[in-house]
Amino acid sequence: MTFGMTMRKNNSKSGPFILATVSGKGGVGKSMVTVNLADTLRMMGYTVAVIDADLGLSNCATLLNEQVDATVAHWVRGQCSLEDLPLDSEGLTIITGASKPGLSDHEMEMLFDAMDQVIMALSDHYDFIFIDTPAGSGALSLWALDRAHLGMLVLVNEPTAISDVYRFCKYVLQIDPTYPFASIINFAEGEDDAARIHERFNTILKYFMQQQISYLGFIPASEQVRASIRDQTPLTRLQPGTDLVKEFEYITHKILEKAPETLVPAASQTVRNP
Ligand SMILES: Nc1ncnc2c1ncn2[C@@H]1O[C@H](COP(=O)(O)OP(=O)(O)OP(=O)(O)O)[C@@H](O)[C@H]1O
Numbered sequence: 001m002t003f004g005m006t007m008r009k010n011n012s013k014s015g016p017f018i019l020a021t022v023s024g025k026g027g028v029g030k031s032m033v034t035v036n037l038a039d040t041l042r043m044m045g046y047t048v049a050v051i052d053a054d055l056g057l058s059n060c061a062t063l064l065n066e067q068v069d070a071t072v073a074h075w076v077r078g079q080c081s082l083e084d085l086p087l088d089s090e091g092l093t094i095i096t097g098a099s100k101p102g103l104s105d106h107e108m109e110m111l112f113d114a115m116d117q118v119i120m121a122l123s124d125h126y127d128f129i130f131i132d133t134p135a136g137s138g139a140l141s142l143w144a145l146d147r148a149h150l151g152m153l154v155l156v157n158e159p160t161a162i163s164d165v166y167r168f169c170k171y172v173l174q175i176d177p178t179y180p181f182a183s184i185i186n187f188a189e190g191e192d193d194a195a196r197i198h199e200r201f202n203t204i205l206k207y208f209m210q211q212q213i214s215y216l217g218f219i220p221a222s223e224q225v226r227a228s229i230r231d232q233t234p235l236t237r238l239q240p241g242t243d244l245v246k247e248f249e250y251i252t253h254k255i256l257e258k259a260p261e262t263l264v265p266a267a268s269q270t271v272r273n274p
């Protein structure tokens with residue numbers, strides 16, 4: 001499968017495990033989930049990079065209270081070098097695509113190539129690469145899914161959000177019926193609620209597409225999440241050991257089950273059993 005792009009998905013066992021965080025609707029928690037999962041894996045001892053591909057509206061660095069001076073857009077314009085792009089946040093690497101909107105068509109075209117080069121440059125050094133995407137089924141989300149080994153769909157229990165993500169998922173599955181999607185339910189009322197939302201989504205997929213996706217876990221709607229965003233500190237750093245952080249650990253455990261076995265012994269596992 002490719003979505004009309006030039007580079008094929010990296011299926012090699014030795015490279016990094018690449019995850020794309022996508023959704024239909026905006027504001028469902030993609031960036032929050034991406035940063036906290038990436039930081040959970042980093043705290044477990046893995047080498048982790050986050051590529052913020054929400055070009056122009058990037059906010060992963062903001063969620064980590066980090067100032068971005070060099071972006072892939074700067075590199076494309078010759079204003080910095082590739083080596084300037086990685087930003088370190090307590091051992092977690094962040095690469096920002098573009099921190100301001102208004103890229104020309106030509107710059108956008110160059111940006112896709114540049115982002116591929118970034119992935120290649122990171123590949124020798126990282127166990128995991130997360131790609132955070134803009135809302136919807138635009139070219140950047142498709143690019144990210146095309147590069148990823150796992151597409152993480154952030155689902156919330158709203159009819160418009162579910163129908164948007166269904167249409168996106170359907171589009172991708174029509175191109176590649178075997179595309180590995182998995183759900184994360186955000187703003188869930190609890191485990192049972194999350195399981196119901198996931199099952200409802202799978203029922204629709206099964207009925208119309210004869211497909212099923214797997215379940216990674218849920219994050220409850222929580223004032224602690226809002227506080228961590230206001231504080232610009234991921235929950236993993238702000239409130240280690242809390243039930244909320246255990247939900248992120250549970251999801252990383254499920255991710256590790258999907259990652260190549262060669263990665264697993266590389267770090268000490270501290271996650272609880274599901
Ligand atoms: N589990 C949660 N509990 C409470 N609030 C949450 C939760 N998840 C996300 N939020 C709120 O939703 C807002 C949007 O989250 P986030 O920026 O991660 O979404 P997004 O999907 O990346 O948005 P965009 O589509 O704009 O990139 C956050 O600023 C936060 O206030």
Ligand SMILES: [Mg+2]
Binds near residue numbers: 059132
């Ligand atoms: Mg976002």
